[in-house]
Amino acid sequence: MAFWLVKTEPHVFAIQDFLRMPDRVSGWDGVRNYQARNNLRAMSLGDEVFLYHSNVKERGIVGLATVVREAYPDETALDPGSASFDPRSDRANPRWYQVDLQLVEIFPRVLELGFLKTVPELASMVLLSKAGQRLSVQPVTGEEFRIIRGLG
DNA sequence: GCCAACGTTGGC
C-alpha cells in the first residue's frame, strides 16, 4: 500500500466531477511530465490518493480517491482529436500512461495550502518542497497520509 | 498579471 497526491485545476477537472462518473470512477489522463508519469506507473491497486486543487483561490487538498486500475496507455495521447494528443506516442510504444481513480471522500473542508504549511509534521512533504511544487503526481509518506487523513 | 522555478526542445 502506497500513498500519493495528484493535482488538478478544478476548471479542467474538479473532485466534484467524480460524482457524475459511473461508480465515481474517472481515468486520470493527460499527464505529460515524465516524473509524474513514472509515479502513475508505480501506483498499485488500492493505493490511496489525495486530490489537490491548484490554481484557484481555495487551493489545497480536497479529498481522497483510490486506485482501481493500474497504469495503462493514455488514450488521449493517441487520439489526434484530443487536446492532449502527442504524435510521439504510439500504440506499439506508448509514451504516456493513465490510471483509473475512484472517489473515496470529498473532505468537508479544503485543507488549504497555507494551512498545510503550518503543520510541522508536514514540513518535508513533496507538495511543500521546491522540487515538488510543480509535480502533478507525487508520493506521500505513510506518516504524512495519516496526519492529513486526520485533518480531513 | 507577474514571475520564479523547472522541464523540454533544438541548434550547434
Add this chain to the structure above:
DNA sequence: GCCAACGTTGGC
C-alpha cells in the same frame, strides 16, 4: 552533449 530559448506550472 551543451546550453540558450522557450513553454508550462502554479503561487502570489
